[in-house]
Structures are given as structure tokens and as C-alpha cells.
Amino acid sequence: MLYQWNIVGHTQQLLSLEKEIKGRNFSHAYLFSGPHQGGKSSIAKTLASIIQCPNHYCKKCRDCQLIQTKAHPDTIFMEDNGESIKIDEVREIIRKTNLTSQSPYRVIVIENIERMPVEAQNSFLKTLEEPPGKTIFLLTTSHLDQVLLTIQSRVRHFHFSTVDDGILKAYLKETFGSRPEMDEIVNMAQGRPGLAISMIKDENAFAGQKKLYGQIEAFLKKNDLAQKFLFIEEIEKDKTQVDLFLDAFTRYVRKLLFEHMNSSSPLLGKRFTLRDIVNLFESLGKTRYFINRNVNKKLALENLMIQTER
Ligand SMILES: [Zn+2]
Known part of the structure; x- marks a missing residue:
């Protein structure tokens, strides 16, 4: 692979994503769908670094480090706090996207976009229809059926389904070593690497x-x-x-x-x-x-x- 995704599974989808962005030919919006704790948010965060880092995710530069701690001035993270996203918050993001930025791009990561009620999604749609220059939206969803089709049709959509038990187990063994409860963890993780790692930690x-x-x-x-x-x-x-x-x-x-x-x-x-x-x-x-x-x-x-x- 071209970039260090640090992700278990999802090889095919990541390869096709890489193919698209190879010439730094970014779309103005990406939507990553798939089950909760399946890896979508990590992929969005890595993509944010690939976009902002002069060396396309070196992990060492200031851009990479600031994105890692979610403190990068031109990379905004709206994490899932369990609350729905209100129209005002959407407007606030849009206002921020209109401010001048230091970086070549302004990246806005919105976790679980289905948290926007229909009206907020409609309001957000207008931004996607006329994207402010230099702004790239990285959206995720665990419930694609709750995302307006009009939004889905205006973004580059990649689906990341669950990871095969065998692949997940091999990754966990390599990363965390063998442990007696490993089979049980893999079984209970239901193909979601994030859930497996949280059970280990x-x-x-x-x-x-x-x-x-x-x-x-x-x-x-x-x-x-x-x-x-x-x-x-x-x-x-x-x-x-x-x-x-x-x-x-x-x-x-x-x-x-x-x-x-x-x-x-x-x-x-x-x-x-x-x-x-x-x-x-x-x-x-x-x-x-x-x-x-x-x-x-x-x-x-x-x-x-x-x-x-x-
Ligand atoms: Zn870097």
C-alpha cells in the first residue's frame, strides 16, 4: 500500500481509495460507512493526515502530530458525543470553513453523520452542493440508511464492512501477543477491530x-x-x-x-x-x-x- 493506514482488514477498499487519491486528486467529500468500531474513524483520521502532511502522513511532522492529538488548526473533528447534531452546529462548521486557513486544505471530519436530523442534513446538503474552496469533508456513518440519498450522491462513498475473524485474530496476536481469552474476544468482537482492541485494553x-x-x-x-x-x-x-x-x-x-x-x-x-x-x-x-x-x-x-x- 502507498500509505500507512495502520488498520486491520479493509485492504480492497483502501487500495481503491488510494488509487483515487494517488495524484492528490481529492474529492470535496468522502463518506465512510460500516459497523460501529469497524475502523471508519481511524481511516478518516489517517486520510486527514495524508491530505494535510507535506509528506502524505509521515507521522513525524507538525501537521501529523497535531492531527494525531486532534489539535490541528485546519482539521476540525466533530466526534460522536452521543448527541444529535443541530443545524446551528452545521452552520458553525460552514462558517469555520469560510475562514482563511494556513494549510493548503481545510479538513472537516464529522463522525456518524446520521446524528444530523433530516433538516440539518438538508442544510448541510447545500454546503456539499457548493463546497467552499479548499474544504474537504470526511464523513462517517454506522447507519447508512439514515443518511439522505441526496447526501450519498454528492460524496465519494466507501463501505467498510466487518473484518474476517481469521484476519482479526492474526492481527491481535501480532499486536498484543497470545492470550488465553483471545478466541472469546475475537468471537465477541463480531468483526469490529475497535471493539476487539477495547476488550483487550x-x-x-x-x-x-x-x-x-x-x-x-x-x-x-x-x-x-x-x-x-x-x-x-x-x-x-x-x-x-x-x-x-x-x-x-x-x-x-x-x-x-x-x-x-x-x-x-x-x-x-x-x-x-x-x-x-x-x-x-x-x-x-x-x-x-x-x-x-x-x-x-x-x-x-x-x-x-x-x-x-x-
Ligand atoms: Zn507528516
């Missing part, structure tokens, strides 16, 4: 993810609708939690399916027939479909939970 993240898997197993093992509904109430307002839950649930059901087909005494075999498991799989797909289309999220998740009762 932070005991609480590891414990949290383990608890989530434990809960899913408990939900499938016994009837307790009140408990299940309580859990839904706890997570339903947090999009990231809902995503992680549905991904973990899907992984678990896939494991059940595999055991059913390959073992004479499959796990939870008495409680779920093969048909039940296939039904659960379908329900998971439907739940995602409804949630992505803003149908009552709580109701959709509660319906899924009803499917786990016997």
Missing part, C-alpha cells in the same frame, strides 16, 4: 460484552418475559447497544444452527427445534428491517423477545 469492555452474550444465552434458556422486556427498555434508546445486541444475537443463533446440524445433542436442543431456530433467524432479520425504517423500535425488539419464549 479495558477489562470493563470485556466484562460488558461477556455479560451481553451471557444475557442472550439466558434469554434463550428460560422463559422470563418481564426480565427480557426490562432489558429491552434499558438498551432501546442507545442505537449502538441495539446494534451490538442484534449482532451478538445473530452470532449466537448462527452457533445454535451449526450445532443443530452437526451435533447429536445440540445445545438448547430440547428447547428449540431446527425450525424454531430458522424462525428466530428470520425474526432477527425482520427486527433489523423494522428498526432501520424507524418503526417503533421497542415494539420490534419486544416481538423478537416473545419468539424466545416456549
